[in-house]
Amino acid sequence: MMSDVKGIGVSPGAAAGPVHRLAPPPALPAPAFRGASLERSAFVSAVASVSGDLNRRADAARDEVAAEVLRAQVLMVEDETLLEAVTDLIDGGADAPHAVAEALAVHRAAFEAAGGYLAERVSDLDDLRDRLVAACLGLPMPGLPDPGHPYVLIARDLAPADTAGLDPAQVLGLLTAEGGPTSHTAILARTLGIPAVVRCAGILSVPDGTLVSLDGASGLVSVDVSASDATAVNAGEQARRARAAASTGPGRTADGHPVALLANIGSARDLTAGVEGVGLFRTELLYLDRTDPPSLDEQVAAYRDVFAALPGRKVVVRTLDAGADKPLPFLRMAGEPNPALGVRGLRVARRNPDVLTTQLTAIATAAAAASAEVWVMAPMVATAAEASSFAAACRSAGLPTAGVMIEVPAAALRAPSILRGVDFLSLGTNDLSQYTFAADRMCGDLAELLDHWQPALIALIAACASAGAEAGKPVGVCGESAADPAFALVLAGLGISSLSMAPRSIPAVREALAAHTLDECRTIAKAALAADTPEAARAAAPA
Structure with a gap:
């Protein structure tokens, strides 16, 4: 029997309970052609x-x-x-x-x-x-297990149809042998607030009914735990959630230093009550699986819905993040030898400038009819020239506040130059990790390189924060690292001005910041930045 297993934590929180597995689908029978x-x-x-x-x-x-x-x-x-x-x-x-x-x-x-x-x-x-x-074959697909009590679900991977139907009151946590940080399993687990660990080697060999505990932040899974330990884990998680739910108001440290806590959304329907604003409005949902791009009027209506829901508050809109590794039919892009390093994000505008022009016009039109503070940022920017060109296009469209995402090391290293042409930076730490360590986010063998506690990633974040402070311009983080309450202390200490995450993650991060002064956050950040390993960096933050 296994004891401890390390996977990739993709949805924070702790859980413990008996495991039950997703039943396999019907097997393919011998060929039987009937005409x-x-x-x-x-x-x-x-x-x-x-x-x-x-x-x-x-x-x-x-x-x-x-x-x-x-x-x-x-x-x-x-x-x-x-x-x-x-x-x-x-x-x-x-x-x-x-x-x-x-x-x-x-x-x-x-x-x-x-x-x-x-x-x-x-x-x-x-x-x-x-x-x-x-x-x-006229056979039903097996559904989720129904053991009659709350449980931890284990599977090779979960399909969207299964994950979307999960009841958080019954499914305490998710453990999968495959998947990745940006798989649908991970995205939906975070959305539903269910702790989850993916790429958990050997988990399928654990017999049904075995008590396990899991930490959806660190990715640590303990197998065959005692009943008393399981009870303690769940009681601790319930207490943590109760404390987080009770916290309200804007994000700030114990001594009142503001750190805006913003939401990552895909549409107005993702908004929850009381959010300070939106730090990442993903616009891809408008474009998915279409043979023609959404019309100007369709885009205006979608953006207006979000802006109208947040009067007087900041909404950061990311322009279309698609391309070679996120193909959209209407773009009709040719195949590339390495799509992750190809024409994606802002680079799509080189071949399809009308897509960006129409989107900026739609955002500006919707913003003009609302009181929300609309900012716009471009993904996959690598040079200062690209950043300046995008900012000029935004201002030409009537959008005064333009920024860029820092997702590649080249942009992080040249943050001071980039900030001369734009108004703000937003660090997408998921892609920044991938490109910094040359480690595909789906490669389980390289999971340790995608840990946001890696010192090299922290150093790049620090460089961007320092550039922002020197320029007097805000620098935020909208990657999944922002949702880690302990890492939020590091980010605040480095000088990051806003953290954007799934709405469900905000209360826990708010609680963590409120328990520490800015000087304490700076001390934690300094120790994490000086560490040689992610383990040492993580040890610098309070448990």
């Missing part, structure tokens, strides 16, 4: 059944992020390219289940070869395959 007409009919019925089920799950989802993910799944299962590929295989003599499996295997291989964002979508394709195969 092209019958097989085509079975496939068409399966597509209708699966898309209908996913749409119903989307309508019933507790959170709009989950609903949007499921609706994207519907678009995938109804994709004309997939439908044609399966039909061609059936016409060639394959039965419906095997045609589905073969067609999706081709898509799967392409996604894996692309790496980055697309590699993270492989589990989504696997889930669609399993659901279509089950429907072709």
Whole structure:
């Protein structure tokens, strides 16, 4: 029996309880071709059944992020390219289940070869395959376990349809053998407030009913814990959540130093009451799986909804973050040998300038009709020239406050030059980690390099914060590191002026800041910055 296991913590919080696993999908049977007409009919019925089920799950989802993910799944299962590929295989003599499996295997291989964002979508394709195969065979897909008591769910990975239906009152935590920090499992777990650890080697060998405890921040999992230890873990977590829920007001240290606590959102439906503002408004949901870009009027309406909900408060809009490793059909971009290092983010405007121009016009139009303080930032900026060009485009569109995301080391190293042309910086620490350590976020073997406590990452953050202080301009963090209460102390001590995260994470970070003075945060930050290992850096912060 294992004792301690280390994975990647992707949703903070602690939990303990008996494990129960997700049942496997129906196995693919031996080929049994009944004629092209019958097989085509079975496939068409399966597509209708699966898309209908996913749409119903989307309508019933507790959170709009989950609903949007499921609706994207519907678009995938109804994709004309997939439908044609399966039909061609059936016409060639394959039965419906095997045609589905073969067609999706081709898509799967392409996604894996692309790496980055697309590699993270492989589990989504696997889930669609399993659901279509089950429907072709007239069999139900296994649902979540129902042991009659709260439990920790373990699985190889979770599909969006399963994760979106989780009940936080029953599912205490999630442990998966695969997945990554930006997989749908991670995104939805954070949205639902369920502690989660992914890339947890060997977890599938743990028998059902075994008591485990997990820490969704550090990624540490203890197997075969005692009942008293499990009770203590859950009591401690409940007390922490109660304290966090009771905290209100703006973010500030114990001696009153302000650190704005902002929300990461994808639409107005993600907003929660009492947020100080939005530090990352992801605009990608408007563009997903479309053959044509959203119209100017459609964009104006979506942005206006968010701005109207936050009168007088700051909303930082990130322009379209898509491209080679996050492909959108309407961009019609050619394949690249290494999409994560290709044409993405602001670089898309080199080939498709109208996309950026239309988006900036829409943001400005919506901002003019609202009292929100609208800031705009561009992703994937590498040079001062790119930053200045983007700022000029914003101001030409009537948007006075323009900034850029720091996601690549080149930009961090030249932060003083970049700040001469823009009004603020926002550090996306997820990508900054990936590019700093040459470690793909989906590579479990390199998980320790993606730890935001890595000294090299802290040094880059410190350099940007110092540049901001010298220029008198704000520097924020909108990566997942901002949601770590202990790391928030380091960021505040380095001089970061705002932290943006999933709304559910804000109370715990507010509580951590309120318990320490700015001088204490600076002492913690200095010790973390001087550390040689992430373990030593983490030890500098209070538990």
